[in-house]
Amino acid sequence: MDRSAHAPLRLWVTRARPGAEATAARLKEMGHRPLISPLLAIRRLKPRLDLAGVGAVAFTSRNGVAAFAALSPERALPVFAVGDATAEAARDAGFRNVRSAAGDVTALSALITVEPAEGSVLIAGAREPAGDLPGALKAAGVKTRAAALYAAVAATGGRGLVALKAGKLDGVLIHSPRAARRLADLTMGLVPAAGAVPAFCISPAAAAPLSASPAFAPLAAAHPDEGALLSLLGKPRPPV
Incomplete structure (x- = not known):
């Protein structure tokens, strides 16, 4: 999928706090719209x-x-x-x-x-x-x-899970295999009406737990760091 120019993405940040805030800040700088709702708590x-x-x-x-x-x-x-x-x-x-x-x-x-x-x-x-x-x-x-x-420890996913089920997300960010496993457990049997949601994963290991889920289309970063993860998103078009 060509993501070189597209509308700002509504993205679920599943990362635990306080790292989630730093990720959300980077997403905002890129022009995207983050929703912080951790799947894990430290x-x-x-x-x-x-x-x-x-x-x-x-x-x-x-x-x-x-x-x-x-x-x-x-x-x-x-x-x-x-x-x-x-x-x-x-x-x-x-x-x-x-x-x-x-x-x-x-x-x-x-x-x-x-x-x-x-x-x-x-x-x-x-x-x-x-x-x-x-x-x-x-x-x-x-x-x-x-x-x-x-x-x-496992967290509920809260608003992120609600937004996913309502079809209000353009993607999910996954920072660890454990977060991916938690997401797979919470969404077992879920088949979104609008089709699989992109899951932007920090590594192939983080993408693997979502590979069999009809709810997600996992994409793995080329390098296991957040810079490579965010590069999967591309750049939003400037406002007209």
């Missing part, structure tokens, strides 16, 4: 962080960075970040030695394996991670320690 946990023997920290999301920063004043450890946005969040939090894998968990594992830390790598992330970073690093001989700093 709940910070309060584990006791033991950094003895830790040589570096691996972050798989900005939520992990924020949770770590709230629990510990440690900022001298080297950081491995899954992507550029997470790396930027780590620098903003005060970490000085930050390297970005500029990709997904597979790319992050490769970066850590090539540039090993002196000591264990603390994987600071979600209680239910999307990928098996500890397993991949263990297979490569890298010592790891996992710390569950937050949980992504």
Whole structure:
């Protein structure tokens, strides 16, 4: 589908807060009309962080960075970040030695394996991670320690789900495989009268749970970051 010039799109932002607000702001700058209605909510946990023997920290999301920063004043450890946005969040939090894998968990594992830390790598992330970073690093001989700093819990979808069922959306933005699975569960059996709604997904893994749904036509970004995701939308025509 050619999206080089079209009317502004009414888009459901399913991402958890506070990231949803940043995505909505970018959509507005592009001329689109975002509707924030998360499918997941972030709940910070309060584990006791033991950094003895830790040589570096691996972050798989900005939520992990924020949770770590709230629990510990440690900022001298080297950081491995899954992507550029997470790396930027780590620098903003005060970490000085930050390297970005500029990709997904597979790319992050490769970066850590090539540039090993002196000591264990603390994987600071979600209680239910999307990928098996500890397993991949263990297979490569890298010592790891996992710390569950937050949980992504299911949300109702609220106004977004209502707008979808009413045929008032031009698309849905999906930032994670778990959000896609939640959307698939909430819309099971739904067949929109106007046809399948485009689901703009941050990666093929995020698109996969929607591939069998008649409610959606999933499109995967060429690169697993929000810039590539938003490039799927094209640019609206200027007002006449």
